[in-house]
Amino acid sequence: MLRKIILTVGALSVSVLFSCSNGGGSVSTSEPAPVYGTAQLGNLAEASVEIYELTDNGSPVLKWTETTSSGETLDEIGKFNTHAGEMEDEKYYIIKITGGQDWDTDDNGLIDSLPTDNKGTIRLIASGKNIKSTENLKVTMISEIIYEKVAKYIKYDYSKENLAQKIDDAVEQVVEDTNGDGQVDIYDVITFDPVKHKPKLKGIYKREFVNIVSVIHSGKDAFSAVKASLNIGSLDIESYAVALSDFMTIACIASGTSGLQIVDISTPSSPTILSTLVPTTNGIYLVTLSPDGKIAYVTEGTTDKQLEIIDISNPNNPQILSSAPYDTPGSITYMKVSEINGKLYAFIADYDGGLQILNVSDPNNISTVGSLPSTDVSNTVGLTMSKNKDKLWECLLNCVNFTIA
Numbered sequence: 508m509l510r511k512i513i514l515t516v517g518a519l520s521v522s523v524l525f526s527c528s529n530g531g532g533s534v535s536t537s538e539p540a541p542v543y544g545t546a547q548l549g550n551l552a553e554a555s556v557e558i559y560e561l562t563d564n565g566s567p568v569l570k571w572t573e574t575t576s577s578g579e580t581l582d583e584i585g586k587f588n589t590h591a592g593e594m595e596d597e598k599y600y601i602i603k604i605t606g607g608q609d610w611d612t613d614d615n616g617l618i619d620s621l622p623t624d625n626k627g628t629i630r631l632i633a634s635g636k637n638i639k640s641t642e643n644l645k646v647t648m649i650s651e652i653i654y655e656k657v658a659k660y661i662k663y664d665y666s667k668e669n670l671a672q673k674i675d676d677a678v679e680q681v682v683e684d685t686n687g688d689g690q691v692d693i694y695d696v697i698t699f700d701p702v703k704h705k706p707k708l709k710g711i712y713k714r715e716f717v718n719i720v721s722v723i724h725s726g727k728d729a730f731s732a733v734k735a736s737l738n739i740g741s742l743d744i745e746s747y748a749v750a751l752s753d754f755m756t757i758a759c760i761a762s763g764t765s766g767l768q769i770v771d772i773s774t775p776s777s778p779t780i781l782s783t784l785v786p787t788t789n790g791i792y793l794v795t796l797s798p799d800g801k802i803a804y805v806t807e808g809t810t811d812k813q814l815e816i817i818d819i820s821n822p823n824n825p826q827i828l829s830s831a832p833y834d835t836p837g838s839i840t841y842m843k844v845s846e847i848n849g850k851l852y853a854f855i856a857d858y859d860g861g862l863q864i865l866n867v868s869d870p871n872n873i874s875t876v877g878s879l880p881s882t883d884v885s886n887t888v889g890l891t892m893s894k895n896k897d898k899l900w901e902c903l904l905n906c907v908n909f910t911i912a
């Protein structure tokens with residue numbers, strides 16, 4: 508009970524202060540009291556804050572702009588109004604913080620004698636509900652890593668459910684349970700304090716923490732530091748899926764609207780693009796190879812992903828084999844091509860089209876040889892096949908054995 512009274516008084520006094528600093532004489536009772544977050548790369552003073560709301564199709568709409576506070580102590584530096592009280596529980600928001608001066612570059616909790624200019628950006632993506640139910644929200648290098656991991660799923664194929672799942676997956680890869688509630692979830696990112704929680708980071712994020720922060724200061728994205736630290740080559744191209752040839756000499760990359768990119772990776776430190784094929788502007792988001800590595804099966808399209816077959820036996824000059832993309836009943840989310848008794852079959856997780864098995868031996872005469880419908884509660888999103896190719900497991904909620912005749 509005592510705790511509740513203190514919080515109420517605290518919120519009121521903040522509201523009055525805020526109103527006075529804007530020069531207004533009267534306190535508006537309809538405006539929700541500001542809820543403060545902290546921009547903490549180290550603590551960033553005078554950084555610009557943009558808060559976006561994602562529409563139902565994933566487009567960001569700018570809702571509020573703020574500037575982070577400066578001050579004499581780290582406790583005072585980096586605060587901004589999150590507008591949490593005005594957010595909708597079920598919507599997703601991106602809090603984007605750019606520039607400013609970092610007053611605790613080494614994240615030791617002690618104010619630095621001179622600030623470091625920040626040329627970069629840190630973002631946080633979370634639902635209104637997540638943001639509202641966090642008392643001490645922080646936008647950090649870690650929230651930026653999570654944002655960068657999920658950003659492509661906002662750009663294409665957006666749904667709140669998909670995004671929530673991708674955020675969960677990304678969080679699992681980056682942090683342990685930092686807030687000590689026994690589970691690893693977005694709250695461990697929203698409350699991540701760089702001063703206290705560094706030991707709770709995983710692998711490369713723990714090892715490269717200082718390096719990643721300085722890369723952000725310099726204005727580059729956080730992942731460029733992660734990639735550089737892996738000490739192998741990288742190519743700056745859009746990539747949604749990759750298929751590797753048997754001897755790891757060729758990588759076929761589904762590169763969205765940039766098409767299919769074929770990359771020589773025989774020298775891993777210097778990958779080179781051999782060719783690019785853009786069949787249409789609809790985008791390629793999935794790729795798999797035939798067992799001999801000479802044919803690439805890709806999907807074309809965003810909402811309805813259709814099958815396109817490409818001869819890559821000469822990786823410098825790929826050729827489309829099918830006269831038109833093959834339209835399955837649903838939208839292809841995963842596929843695998845196997846040779847059985849001298850014929851090539853595509854096993855396709857076709858989302859609401861269920862499981863589809865196609866004979867693709869002749870790219871211009873594709874036939875359906877078997878299918879299983881999706882159910883009301885479960886669309887087909889993944890497949891895996893037994894080693895001797897006599898069983899196929901269809902993935903998501905319904906798990907079935909399927910025997911090939």
Ligand SMILES: [Ca+2]
Nearest residue numbers: 611615617619
């Ligand atoms: Ca410091």
Ligand SMILES: [Ca+2]
Nearest residue numbers: 684686688690
């Ligand atoms: Ca936790």
Ligand SMILES: [Ca+2]
Nearest residue numbers: 834835836837
């Ligand atoms: Ca279709």
